[in-house]
Amino acid sequence: MDLSVNICGVELKNPITTASGTFGFGHEYGEFFDLSMLGGIGVKGLTPTERLGNPAPRIAETPMGILNCVGLQNPGIDKFIEEQIPFLRQYDTKIIANVSGNTVEEYCGMIEKISDSDIDLIEMNISCPNVKCGGMAFGTQVNMVEEVVSAAKKYAKKPLIVKLSPNVTDISEIARAAVASGADALSLINTLLGMRIDVDSRKPILSNIMGGMSGPAVFPVAVRMVYQVRKAVDVPIIGMGGIRNGRDIVEMMLAGADAVAMGTVMFADPMAPVKALDELKEYMQKHGIEKVTELTGAVQI
Amino acid sequence: MKQEICMVTNRQEYGNGLFALTLHAPNIAAEAKCGQFVHITCGEGNLLRRPISICDVEGETLKIVFQVKGEGTKWLSRRSAKHTVDVLGPLGHGFDLNALGERPVMIGGGIGVPPMLYTMKNAKANSASPTAILGFRNKDAVILTEDFEKVGDTHICTDDGSFGTHGFVTNVLEQHISKFTGICACGPKLMLKAIAQLAEKAGLPCQVSMEERMGCGIGACLVCACELKLRDGEQGVRYGHVCKDGPVFDAKEVVW
Numbered sequence: 001m002d003l004s005v006n007i008c009g010v011e012l013k014n015p016i017t018t019a020s021g022t023f024g025f026g027h028e029y030g031e032f033f034d035l036s037m038l039g040g041i042g043v044k045g046l047t048p049t050e051r052l053g054n055p056a057p058r059i060a061e062t063p064m065g066i067l068n069c070v071g072l073q074n075p076g077i078d079k080f081i082e083e084q085i086p087f088l089r090q091y092d093t094k095i096i097a098n099v100s101g102n103t104v105e106e107y108c109g110m111i112e113k114i115s116d117s118d119i120d121l122i123e124m125n126i127s128c129p130n131v132k133c134g135g136m137a138f139g140t141q142v143n144m145v146e147e148v149v150s151a152a153k154k155y156a157k158k159p160l161i162v163k164l165s166p167n168v169t170d171i172s173e174i175a176r177a178a179v180a181s182g183a184d185a186l187s188l189i190n191t192l193l194g195m196r197i198d199v200d201s202r203k204p205i206l207s208n209i210m211g212g213m214s215g216p217a218v219f220p221v222a223v224r225m226v227y228q229v230r231k232a233v234d235v236p237i238i239g240m241g242g243i244r245n246g247r248d249i250v251e252m253m254l255a256g257a258d259a260v261a262m263g264t265v266m267f268a269d270p271m272a273p274v275k276a277l278d279e280l281k282e283y284m285q286k287h288g289i290e291k292v293t294e295l296t297g298a299v300q301i
Numbered sequence: 302m303k304q305e306i307c308m309v310t311n312r313q314e315y316g317n318g319l320f321a322l323t324l325h326a327p328n329i330a331a332e333a334k335c336g337q338f339v340h341i342t343c344g345e346g347n348l349l350r351r352p353i354s355i356c357d358v359e360g361e362t363l364k365i366v367f368q369v370k371g372e373g374t375k376w377l378s379r380r381s382a383k384h385t386v387d388v389l390g391p392l393g394h395g396f397d398l399n400a401l402g403e404r405p406v407m408i409g410g411g412i413g414v415p416p417m418l419y420t421m422k423n424a425k426a427n428s429a430s431p432t433a434i435l436g437f438r439n440k441d442a443v444i445l446t447e448d449f450e451k452v453g454d455t456h457i458c459t460d461d462g463s464f465g466t467h468g469f470v471t472n473v474l475e476q477h478i479s480k481f482t483g484i485c486a487c488g489p490k491l492m493l494k495a496i497a498q499l500a501e502k503a504g505l506p507c508q509v510s511m512e513e514r515m516g517c518g519i520g521a522c523l524v525c526a527c528e529l530k531l532r533d534g535e536q537g538v539r540y541g542h543v544c545k546d547g548p549v550f551d552a553k554e555v556v557w
Contacts, residue, residue, distance in 0.1 A: 024521040028545075031302050031519075044523075052540055057514040059524035061349050066516065073523050073540060205514075215348050267517040268348050270304060270389065 001284055002291040003277075005039065005259050007236045008159035008184045010120050012039030012094055012259055014280075015249065015292055016273050019240045019263030020045050020098035020123060020163075021070065022214075025084040026091075032270040037277060040094035042261055043084065045125050046114075047099075048106050050076040060196045060205040065215030065242070066264060067194045069208035072100055077110055081117045094120040096161070107138075107152045115157035122158050124149070124183075127165030127190035139165035139190070145177045153182030161238065164188040164229070166218075171225045172232035179233045186229060187238040187261065189222045215264040218242045223255045230256025230297050244272065246279020253295035302519065303328040307388050310362060312381040315444050318369040319412075320378045322386075327361040329390045335420035336395025336485070336510055336549045339365065340518035342387040343373030351377065352515050352544070354487070355391065356415035356445070357422070363390075366415035366444065392518050393548045396420050400506050402482025403429050408470050408496060410436045410488025416510060417487060418445055421452045432456070432481065434473045436488070440464035471495045478503045485549075486510070497552035507552035513543040520545030528556040 003014040017040035018029075025043050026035050035041065053073025060067045074080070077099070088095050097119040101107035107124065114122055126139035126148060138148045149162055162178040164171060166189035175186055191212025196205045204210075222241025229237060239257025243249060244265045252260050265272045284292065311323035329339065333355050340350040351373045357364040369378050380386055398405065398420070405424050409417040414435050424431035432454040437443045440463040449455040456473045457465030466473060470492060474484075478499060486496045487510035500507030516522035525543040527550065538556055541547060 022517075022522055024523070028517070028519040028521040032304065052538070053523065053526060055528065056524075056526040058526055059349075059514045059516050059522075061347070064346070064348050066349065068516070068522070068524055070523050070526075073526070264348070267522060268342065268350065269387075270517075270519070 001281060003281070005293055007121060007161075007238070007259055010094055010159060013092075014039040014277060015253065015259040016277055017096060017238065017259060017261045018042050018273070019261040020096070020125065022263035022266060025080070026088055029266060029270055033274045034091070036092040037274060038093045039259060040096050040121070041088060042096040042098055042123060043080070043088070044074050045072045045098045045100045046074050046077045046080050046110065047072055048077060048101065048110055050074065050079070055207045057205060057207055060211065062194070062196065062213060062215070063217060065213055065217035066267070067196060067206060067211035067213050068191070069206045069211035071208065077113055081113070085118050089118060096121045096123050098123040098125050098163070100125040104148050104151050107148055108155050111152045111160070112155040115155065119158065121161055122156055123161040123163050123187055124152055125163045125190070127163050139174065140168050142173060142177045145174055146181045149178050149181035149183055159184040161185040161187050163190055165190050166221060166225055166241070167193050172228050175229040175232050179235050183235065185236040185238065186233065187240060188229060189218070189225050189241040192218055192221065214242065216242045216244050219244075219248060223251060226252060226257050227255040227299065243276070246276045246283055249276055249280050250283050250295060253292070254297070254299040256297045258293070258296050302389070302392060303332070304387070304389050305329050306385050309380050309382055309384045309386065317441050319366065319442070319444055320369065321356070321364060321366045322377070322380060324363045324365065324386065324388065325361055326363045326388055326390075329388060330358050330361050330363050333358045333363065333391040334395040335398070335423040336416055337391040337393050338548060339363065339388050339390030340392055340515075341377060344376035347373040347376065349373075349516065350389065350518060352392075352518055354416035354510070354548070355419055357419045357448070366412075368412045389518060393544055394546070396485045396508050396549050398424050398427050398429065400483065401429075401485060401508070402506070404432070404481050405429055405483045405485060406432045406434060406474065406481040408434045408474060408484060408486040408488070410470055410492045411438065411442065413486070413488030413510065414445060417485070418448055418452075420485060421449060425452055432477070434458070434470045436460070436470035436492070437464070471499060474499055478505070481505060483507070493552070494557045497555070497557060500552055508549050509552045509555065510548045511543050511550055511555070512548065515544055518544045529554045530556055
């Protein structure tokens with residue numbers, strides 16, 4: 001049984017990666033399972049310098065989901081390169097460095113720097129809903145996507161994955177713009193913008209008023225968008241958003257994903273990726289599937 | 302840090318939405334330190350686990366005491382002997398009793414009372430002479446006092462005077478503060494702030510257990526941010542995380 005998938009020339013041993021922002025730099029979940037079982041690790045979103053993030057509360061629960069407004073708390077790209085890459089390289093898995101900027105110049109600078117470090121794939125986050133400038137603003141308008149991706153691409157010496165926001169009218173249009181501007185692959189979806197109010201205090205639960213929704217509740221939206229993007233472009237897709245188990249992975253791949261990322265589900269069950277890999281293998285065995293890549297886009301309409 | 306499917310061995314209802322469960326958790330119990338917490342799955346429909354402090358450890362069992370606040374804790378309150386629960390723990394870093402001297406005082410307010418029991422037992426086992434000051438809203442909310450009294454001197458106060466001393470834990474603390482060599486506390490933030498001020502005035506070391514809305518519970522998702530002062534007295538703030546850097550912080554570190 002062949003579980004490997006190829007993302008722009010980088011071979012992942014299996015299609016399971018972790019979603020940026022849910023996995024830190026791997027230390028914590030590494031206490032529960034061997035990080036080498038993962039196809040890849042999407043690390044916490046990096047910015048040019050350290051970011052403190054937003055005040056608490058940064059999380060609100062929703063039916064089978066959460067809203068978060070962490071605000072890209074991270075130690076900055078230099079510390080990541082210096083301290084975290086050596087840690088992650090102890091494991092037999094691929095490193096997906098997720099980068100965010102406030103301006104086109106910041107994206108270019110980050111991508112130039114991270115290209116020269118020992119990572120495998122660059123994921124460019126143009127879809128974070130929790131930061132004041134940049135972030136999602138870049139990912140929601142075609143002309144902005146074109147501007148930032150085409151500029152950043154010039155500095156990318158490793159495959160460039162562009163992470164898309166679901167908070168748009170037409171995801172296919174954004175996907176086409178990203179690919180036309182040089183994206184080597186796409187990842188989707190980032191979180192859906194949401195809000196909750198405490199009815200007793202009549203105040204928003206989140207410090208930032210609004211936040212990004214993730215978890216099983218968003219899964220059908222993610223499947224739909226991956227399906228639409230698969231029809232619109234011909235680059236590898238990493239599908240994410242609410243995946244809980246092996247069957248969800250199969251579903252996301254049938255919709256058109258080449259690989260997937262798991263995230264919020266680990267807050268409920270730290271072992272979720274390990275269990276999901278077993279379930280994926282079981283599914284393949286039961287259905288006589290030799291190569292996991294056979295699943296990609298194989299939905300029958 | 303372990304994930305364990307634990308059998309409930311005992312359930313107790315105190316009234317006022319307060320419950321205790323005893324869990325058979327040999328792996329977690331073996332590692333648990335006072336002031337740490339466990340993160341518990343509360344039913345199929347609730348995605349996030351609920352963080353609950355460790356009230357006591359006896360052999361292979363853990364005792365937790367919690368208040369029903371929403372759907373998750375309601376589900377948990379309906380578990381009884383022979384049910385199982387999915388528990389992660391022990392999590393966070395707890396109280397450092399070595400820093401609190403020979404006569405530490407354990408202060409708990411409301412649902413902050415339970416973790417002080419195991420803390421007080423540990424202090425006594427460390428050959429210290431601990432005192433407890435426990436505050437409750439009223440006599441119906443009073444819990445665990447007999448367990449504390451078995452360990453050492455225990456002062457009980459209620460906000461309305463319906464049981465024990467009439468007043469707040471801080472009134473009792475102020476009155477007796479010269480007897481103590483260090484303070485550890487868990488309870489509402491305003492109470493912790495007032496205790497931190499008294500500790501600073503008296504020059505006593507003080508550790509506080511903080512609370513925040515939590516996600517993963519292990520330090521990966523970074524949601525349970527607690528505003529802390531910069532080290533070395535520099536201006537500005539940094540965010541620690543209650544689940545991993547806490548729940549116990551040095552009171553001097555916290556931005557009140």
